[in-house]
Amino acid sequence: xxxxxxxxxxxxxxxxxxxxxxxxxxxxxxxxxxxxxxxxxxxxxxxxxxxxxxxxxxxxxxxxxxxxxxxxxxxxxxxxxxxxxxxxxxxxxxxxxxxxxxxxxxxxxxxxxxxxxxxxxxxxxxxxxxxxxxxxxxxxxxxxxxxxxxxxxxxxxxxxxxxxxxxxxxxxxxxxxxxxxxxxxxxxxxxxxxxxxxxxxxxxxxxxxxxxxxxxxxxxxxxxxxxxxxxxxxxxxxxxxxxxxxxxxxxxxxxxxxxxxxxxxxxx
Amino acid sequence: xxxxxxxxxxxxxxxxxxxxxxxxxxxxxxxxxxxxxxxxxxxxxxxxxxxxxxxxxxxxxxxxxxxxxxxxxxxxxxxxxxxxxxxxxxxxxxxxxxxxxxxxxxxxxxxxxxxxxxxxxxxxxxxxxxxxxxxxxxxxxxxxxxxxxxxxxxxxxxxxxxxxxxxxxxxxxxxxxxxxxxxxxxxxxxxxxxxxxxxxxxxxxxxxxxxxxxxxxxxxxxxxxxxxxxxxxxxxxxxxxxxxxxxxxxxxxxxxxxxxxxxxxxxxxxxxxxx
Numbered sequence: 001x002x003x004x005x006x007x008x009x010x011x012x013x014x015x016x017x018x019x020x021x022x023x024x025x026x027x028x029x030x031x032x033x034x035x036x037x038x039x040x041x042x043x044x045x046x047x048x049x050x051x052x053x054x055x056x057x058x059x060x061x062x063x064x065x066x067x068x069x070x071x072x073x074x075x076x077x078x079x080x081x082x083x084x085x086x087x088x089x090x091x092x093x094x095x096x097x098x099x100x101x102x103x104x105x106x107x108x109x110x111x112x113x114x115x116x117x118x119x120x121x122x123x124x125x126x127x128x129x130x131x132x133x134x135x136x137x138x139x140x141x142x143x144x145x146x147x148x149x150x151x152x153x154x155x156x157x158x159x160x161x162x163x164x165x166x167x168x169x170x171x172x173x174x175x176x177x178x179x180x181x182x183x184x185x186x187x188x189x190x191x192x193x194x195x196x197x198x199x200x201x202x203x204x205x206x207x208x209x210x211x212x213x214x215x216x217x218x219x220x221x222x223x224x225x226x227x228x229x230x231x232x233x234x235x236x237x238x239x240x241x242x243x244x245x246x247x248x249x250x251x252x253x254x255x256x257x258x259x260x261x262x263x264x265x266x267x268x
Numbered sequence: 269x270x271x272x273x274x275x276x277x278x279x280x281x282x283x284x285x286x287x288x289x290x291x292x293x294x295x296x297x298x299x300x301x302x303x304x305x306x307x308x309x310x311x312x313x314x315x316x317x318x319x320x321x322x323x324x325x326x327x328x329x330x331x332x333x334x335x336x337x338x339x340x341x342x343x344x345x346x347x348x349x350x351x352x353x354x355x356x357x358x359x360x361x362x363x364x365x366x367x368x369x370x371x372x373x374x375x376x377x378x379x380x381x382x383x384x385x386x387x388x389x390x391x392x393x394x395x396x397x398x399x400x401x402x403x404x405x406x407x408x409x410x411x412x413x414x415x416x417x418x419x420x421x422x423x424x425x426x427x428x429x430x431x432x433x434x435x436x437x438x439x440x441x442x443x444x445x446x447x448x449x450x451x452x453x454x455x456x457x458x459x460x461x462x463x464x465x466x467x468x469x470x471x472x473x474x475x476x477x478x479x480x481x482x483x484x485x486x487x488x489x490x491x492x493x494x495x496x497x498x499x500x501x502x503x504x505x506x507x508x509x510x511x512x513x514x515x516x517x518x519x520x521x522x523x524x525x526x527x528x529x530x531x532x533x534x535x536x537x538x539x540x541x542x543x
Contacts, residue, residue, distance in 0.1 A: 157434035
């Protein structure tokens with residue numbers, strides 16, 4: 001049976017769309033048929049992150065309204081034919097679609113794909129309700145900031161109310177050096193508060209911004225990056241593999257400083 | 269509780285709270301936004317909050333109501349046997365057939381069976397009857413008597429919940445509340461009686477909300493955003509203790525105090541000899 005996963009957060013700007021793009025690409029690389037649904041009607045940007053903006057012809061709203069066939073609205077990815085995108089309309093607002101219509105749409109997609117990943121808009125209003133309407137699983141993205149965690153907590157409550165039991169957590173934009181200096185909430189702090197299963201930890205990485213602007217998800221990049229590695233690991237965990245969480249406590253400094261660190265910790 | 273110990277409460281280890289000597293208004297507990305679940309003669313009665321005709325601010329929308337119902341059903345799903353019959357008291361609230369269906373779905377997910385609908389609205393009665401539920405409609409004269417429902421003085425039966433109270437959820441109950449689970453920041457418990465939290469209290473707790481200063485707040489780990497007992501308000505100190513113990517918050521003549529549960533002596537035993 002295909003899996004319908006909503007990616008949500010409550011707060012904006014924590015990396016929902018980036019996560020959706022990278023996760024979709026990572027799963028497609030593993031030869032899964034994946035469709036990404038941009039549920040952020042009115043403010044679409046998943047197509048930008050995937051570099052597919054210039055291929056968008058129809059959108060989800062037109063497919064729902066019956067102005068085009070569903071497969072006409074799907075945009076095939078230029079790099080991986082296994083990956084497709086259902087873009088959101090930019091000219092319509094979030095209440096142009098009802099949760100029931102959205103559910104119907106997602107169920108139709110679920111017949112053809114292994115994974116339907118829905119990118120939810122920020123907030124908990126109609127757009128969020130649309131995005132979660134068909135989902136059977138949820139991934140809550142948060143950053144280690146108090147406001148993001150608070151919103152994530154609220155969203156977990158709403159997901160539970162919507163009958164979604166499989167809720168997992170991605171802590172994005174961790175900065176190990178700040179956690180070590182006690183200037184940032186640790187993953188453990190976040191997990192203890194939200195009390196949901198941890199799916200992945202993604203370190204803060206400037207290359208994410210570069211890849212976003214280029215429309216090239218980080219997991220496709222030739223040169224290895226920790227964040228890209230983290231998204232690959234998340235995809236593997238989604239597939240049921242047991243993968244250790246990235247060791248983020250040692251910042252990638254030079255060999256000498258790492259050695260010094262080991263020595264000092266031994267002494268202590 | 270160690271209530272019959274002769275020693276005065278001055279031994280209390282911690283009076284960690286800084287009082288903000290400020291009183292909250294207490295005019296009885298406002299239950300107008302709460303769904304209430306009650307058991308009555310083997311069946312479960314679900315009271316929906318009332319709805320006025322005008323668009324009053326702060327009134328629950330259907331969606332908020334539905335979310336609250338789902339939370340409450342999930343939090344107390346051990347309180348009934350499967351296939352318990354349910355009577356929904358909708359009162360003045362208008363329910364259309366779609367909403368009735370959603371109610372039924374939510375209840376059947378919790379293994380409950382919606383059977384009867386009590387309503388004062390004709391449209392709701394018609395919708396409920398069409399959907400196959402038995403309908404109760406009061407006679408016109410009964411309307412006046414119905415309003416006395418909330419003026420009871422005895423506390424309601426305790427509310428037992430098994431859940432994590434997450435940000436944005438609020439529990440109001442005209443009696444004692446027992447919560448197995450955490451209260452996260454942004455969550456709130458407001459009770460007319462005591463509040464016992466078998467978990468971490470990180471949100472807001474208000475015991476004795478109708479003005480009873482004897483009320484207590486108990487938690488395994490007390491790190492509240494704010495606690496209130498009757499008219500007093502206190503917030504937790506900004507520096508966190510290195511270790512947490514189960515603790516009890518209560519009112520003294522000097523404001524709200526917290527002591528370790530192991531050392532706690534019911535304040536009434538000591539307040540009278542002291543003064």
